[in-house]
Amino acid sequence: xxxxxxxxxxxxxxxxxxxxxxxxxxxxxxxxxxxxxxxxxxxxxxxxxxxxxxxxxxxxxxxxxxxxxxxxxxxxxxxxxxxxxxxxxxxxxxxxxxxxxxxxxxxxxxxxxx
Amino acid sequence: xxxxxxxxxxxxxxxxxxxxxxxxxxxxxxxxxxxxxxxxxxxxxxxxxxxxxxxxxxxxxxxxxxxxxxxxxxxxxxxxxxxxxxxxxxxxxxxxxxxxxxxxxxxxxxxxx
Numbered sequence: 386x387x388x389x390x391x392x393x394x395x396x397x398x399x400x401x402x403x404x405x406x407x408x409x410x411x412x413x414x415x416x417x418x419x420x421x422x423x424x425x426x427x428x429x430x431x432x433x434x435x436x437x438x439x440x441x442x443x444x445x446x447x448x449x450x451x452x453x454x455x456x457x458x459x460x461x462x463x464x465x466x467x468x469x470x471x472x473x474x475x476x477x478x479x480x481x482x483x484x485x486x487x488x489x490x491x492x493x494x495x496x497x498x499x
Numbered sequence: 500x501x502x503x504x505x506x507x508x509x510x511x512x513x514x515x516x517x518x519x520x521x522x523x524x525x526x527x528x529x530x531x532x533x534x535x536x537x538x539x540x541x542x543x544x545x546x547x548x549x550x551x552x553x554x555x556x557x558x559x560x561x562x563x564x565x566x567x568x569x570x571x572x573x574x575x576x577x578x579x580x581x582x583x584x585x586x587x588x589x590x591x592x593x594x595x596x597x598x599x600x601x602x603x604x605x606x607x608x609x610x611x612x
Binding site: 416418420425426427428429430433435443475477479480481485486487488490491492493 | 503508531533542543545548550589591593595596597598599600601602603604605
């Protein structure tokens with residue numbers, strides 16, 4: 386299993402540009418989430434999904450869109466990038482089954498908006 | 500709503516000294532508690548977790564944590580620090596264990612020779 390994969394690893398955008406951060410998992414997990422990490426702020430939840438076709442907002446959803454058309458993929462879209470979205474983005478997946486009680490994190494995407 | 504407070508954004512210890520990183524949580528339901536470690540420019544690694552049962556939880560790299568419901572705490576300890584323990588540590592809480600996490604702001608552990 387590849388686990389949770391994220392692409393790209395690094396990205397530089399100009400203000401106003403759009404892009405999609407990709408996240409995929411091959412563990413058939415029903416739960417997927419996006420977090421952003423900023424210095425001194427820990428990780429904060431952006432959006433999450435409890436299954437294909439179901440998404441919900443987290444703590445800091447403004448400026449981001451998500452959709453979940455398949456169990457495997459959970460892309461994060463920035464429609465008009467702003468410098469405040471400069472951050473490291475982590476995708477995670479988990480499952481209710483098997484009693485694992487563990488989030489599996491991807492390696493992260495480091496985004497800089499100039 | 501859940502919340503996590505990590506006391507001290509930076510903790511400095513000498514090699515061989517006790518490591519104590521503090522975490523207090525707020526949760527309206529029985530919590531699931533986690534400690535993650537992040538080495539520079541790397542992703543998150545799970546150190547240990549409390550789900551149910553034994554309140555003293557042992558993790559990787561010699562770390563352990565004790566769940567104290569009366570104190571709403573889940574402090575992380577290690578008897579003897581190594582230089583390789585220098586990293587940022589995050590405490591997190593979840594209401595279901597498999598669902599989303601609420602993180603603390605992190606504590607940077609500095610280890611001096």
